[in-house]
């Protein structure tokens with residue numbers, strides 16, 4: 538059996554699976570507690586601040602909030618900040634844990650007035666629970682079905698007012714009636730290098746680790762636009778500095794990241810496996826998502842929500858109606874020559 542807490546290069550691949558206790562403790566220690574401490578996403582921060590201030594001035598629960606974006610950009614952190622800034626208790630759950638309407642009914646009926654309910658991966662909740670949630674979000678009420686068949690009756694149950702914070706990596710999978718019931722949707726964007734450098738400066742300060750600015754910027758530029766990855770890479774650099782000595786400078790950054798297979802632009806093993814598969818096995822594409830997922834031995838959802846958004850953002854991959862296509866930049870990055878005549882790829 539593998540030890541989930543060991544440090545492994547696979548650690549650096551962000552997947553929608555439970556993190557190890559060590560990762561969670563590390564993340565928890567670095568999590569910003571207030572909107573002011575939260576780096577970047579300035580538009581979303583301003584919008585959230587207004588929403589929270591308006592609710593506080595009117596002494597009511599803040600509107601329901603949907604946070605959408607790839608993993609590791611700060612959705613859980615923002616949910617915690619919403620509770621902290623509005624001085625309300627926080628209850629955390631997730632879509633996969635709500636597989637029946639009864640699971641949701643139990644959760645909703647136990648909320649205290651004003652509580653913030655965070656449902657991570659809300660797109661993975663059972664359909665029957667989704668329907669119950671519509672009414673709960675709108676009227677703070679649910680209908681509980683009692684009995685079966687012709688004798689079944691529904692008993693209305695009033696709920697304490699609450700604020701739902703839903704997080705999703707796949708907002709397109711949410712049914713419109715659910716999406717429409719959120720008062721505000723925040724679409725989180727990948728962070729730029731300067732913002733990530735700030736995330737790292739804060740983390741290094743909290744860890745009492747001396748990382749010079751050029752080394753922080755180098756880690757930032759290899760973090761796939763994602764604070765969680767920036768913090769994890771910092772952890773690897775810290776390990777390297779502790780074991781090898783010589784501080785956490787540029788040399789340690791280069792050596793540690795090479796050791797863990799993080800390439801100069803931050804692509805990890807899975808990113809490269811996907812690109813290499815498209816380029817070498819499928820002549821650059823187009824290739825369908827499911828075929829691609831099977832070929833690299835990964836879940837289609839992981840490819841779609843974790844790998845692709847970043848590759849698309851940096852212009853290495855395009856999604857076409859016929860499938861995924863590697864761009865000229867991807868071929869160049871992998872150092873593979875493209876077939877030149879009659880190429881499918883001339884326009885990408």
Ligand SMILES: Nc1ncnc2c1ncn2[C@@H]1O[C@H](COP(=O)(O)OP(=O)(O)OP(=O)(O)O)[C@@H](O)[C@H]1O
Pocket residue numbers: 553563564565567568569574575576577578607608609610611612613614615657704736764765768
């Ligand atoms: N804007 C930010 N400023 C500073 N640190 C951040 C920021 N966003 C995220 N982080 C750090 O990155 C880590 C991951 O953030 P978080 O768990 O909130 O991401 P997430 O979007 O909820 O990811 P997932 O969807 O995988 O749960 C946290 O430890 C947090 O400290």
